[in-house]
Amino acid sequence: MVDRPLDEHELIERAKRGDASAYEALVRxxxxxxxxxxxxIARDPSDAEEAAQDGFVKAYRALGRFRRGAPFRPWLLxxxxxxxxxxxxxxxxxxxxxxxxxxxxxxxxxxxxPEAELLSSDRRAELLAAVEALREEERLVVSCRFFxxxxxxxxxxxxxxxxxxxxxxxSRALAQLRQEVAP
Amino acid sequence: xxLEHELRALPIAFPDEPDLAPRVLARLERPARxxxxxxxxxxxxVAGALFAIPQTRAAILDLFRIGGVxxxxxETQPRAPVRPPLxxxxxxxxxxxxxxxxxxxxxxxPFTAYVDGKMVNLRWKRYVxxxxxxxxxxxxxxxxxxxxxxxxxxxxxxxGFWITGARHEIIYRDPATDQIVAKSRRLAxxxxxxxxxxxxxxxxxxxxxxxxxxxxRNLKAR
Numbered sequence: 001m002v003d004r005p006l007d008e009h010e011l012i013e014r015a016k017r018g019d020a021s022a023y024e025a026l027v028r029x030x031x032x033x034x035x036x037x038x039x040x041i042a043r044d045p046s047d048a049e050e051a052a053q054d055g056f057v058k059a060y061r062a063l064g065r066f067r068r069g070a071p072f073r074p075w076l077l078x079x080x081x082x083x084x085x086x087x088x089x090x091x092x093x094x095x096x097x098x099x100x101x102x103x104x105x106x107x108x109x110x111x112x113x114p115e116a117e118l119l120s121s122d123r124r125a126e127l128l129a130a131v132e133a134l135r136e137e138e139r140l141v142v143s144c145r146f147f148x149x150x151x152x153x154x155x156x157x158x159x160x161x162x163x164x165x166x167x168x169x170x171s172r173a174l175a176q177l178r179q180e181v182a183p
Numbered sequence: 184x185x186l187e188h189e190l191r192a193l194p195i196a197f198p199d200e201p202d203l204a205p206r207v208l209a210r211l212e213r214p215a216r217x218x219x220x221x222x223x224x225x226x227x228x229v230a231g232a233l234f235a236i237p238q239t240r241a242a243i244l245d246l247f248r249i250g251g252v253x254x255x256x257x258e259t260q261p262r263a264p265v266r267p268p269l270x271x272x273x274x275x276x277x278x279x280x281x282x283x284x285x286x287x288x289x290x291x292x293p294f295t296a297y298v299d300g301k302m303v304n305l306r307w308k309r310y311v312x313x314x315x316x317x318x319x320x321x322x323x324x325x326x327x328x329x330x331x332x333x334x335x336x337x338x339x340x341x342x343g344f345w346i347t348g349a350r351h352e353i354i355y356r357d358p359a360t361d362q363i364v365a366k367s368r369r370l371a372x373x374x375x376x377x378x379x380x381x382x383x384x385x386x387x388x389x390x391x392x393x394x395x396x397x398x399x400r401n402l403k404a405r
Binding site for chain 1: 191204273
């Protein structure tokens with residue numbers, strides 16, 4: 001990760017000068033997190049895909065305003081998140097997908113005993129249900145921080161919040177989750 | 184495992200991630216300048232050369248050359264989008280120094296170094312100092328519109344020019360490829376230009392000539 005910012009800044013400078021292949025590299029590097037961010041907000045795969053795609057196009061056109069040396073990822077995610085929010089709003093009463101747990105263990109996970117697996121999957125389902133029951137504003141902060149692995153600063157920029165708001169929403173959410181799920 | 188770790192470990196089932204790159208790229212406005220800007224700039228340079236022949240000289244109110252920069256006063260302001268200067272690749276001072284064959288002038292304040300071809304750009308506070316071997320960029324042009332004024336001033340004991348007023352445009356020829364390239368295109372506000380030996384220095388960002396000269400005076404050679 002240490003050498004990524006340098007490479008990325010170089011790519012951004014090239015993209016600013018109209019180098020489409022440099023921008024393609026940026027899209028490929030960030031499309032996964034952009035799509036997942038959009039999905040967490042829009043809760044619909046095709047809305048999320050459109051939001052991420054539009055976000056990348058808008059970000060390209062706004063590159064001239066991108067401050068040199070600033071972190072690119074949260075700047076991009078903020079644009080994508082706005083697109084996703086707009087879509088969610090226009091989706092109106094349409095039901096939103098609930099988050100689901102993946103069925104199989106992720107690669108690299110230790111293989112648990114069947115008993116532990118059963119317990120832990122119950123526990124996981126309980127935890128996810130508790131997250132889904134949070135208020136939207138807290139759920140989004142928790143999702144960005146823990147499901148997307150964004151830092152507090154990145155979460156703040158992505159969601160257009162102050163850092164202090166991210167911190168307070170995170171601690172409120174964690175306190176509520178501790179009450180909801182058995183220790 | 185504490186709660187935060189548990190949350191991080193939740194295997195959320197996200198839908199399969201689409202490959203957005205081809206569709207995004209298809210929607211980008213083609214970087215048109217890559218094919219039209221170079222000929223357009225070459226045409227501009229040719230027009231500049233035409234101005235220099237006697238029949239058209241009347242069109243030029245003023246023309247002088249200093250180091251690698253040619254200052255032309257033309258009757259219409261060049262049209263170009265106002266955008267921050269493209270400074271090149273961010274590098275260490277040592278790397279910047281290694282790309283030129285003369286000792287760089289550096290400010291006493293902390294700065295960031297950039298390299299753009301054979302040109303070194305240092306940025307600090309609101310200033311950008313560009314320095315290059317004048318011979319290496321013999322076709323650099325500065326076009327100054329009617330709203331601009333140029334004044335001869337003394338800078339660090341050598342003659343220089345202070346250019347103020349309307350924004351003006353500089354076009355550089357890239358010495359490596361001998362082509363006029365888009366990345367070298369910039370607009371600047373007030374600029375102080377001077378030449379020392381065959382090195383040209385260009386300082387932008389100063390608000391007054393006194394400020395510019397003071398900043399120039401305080402530069403030190405590495």
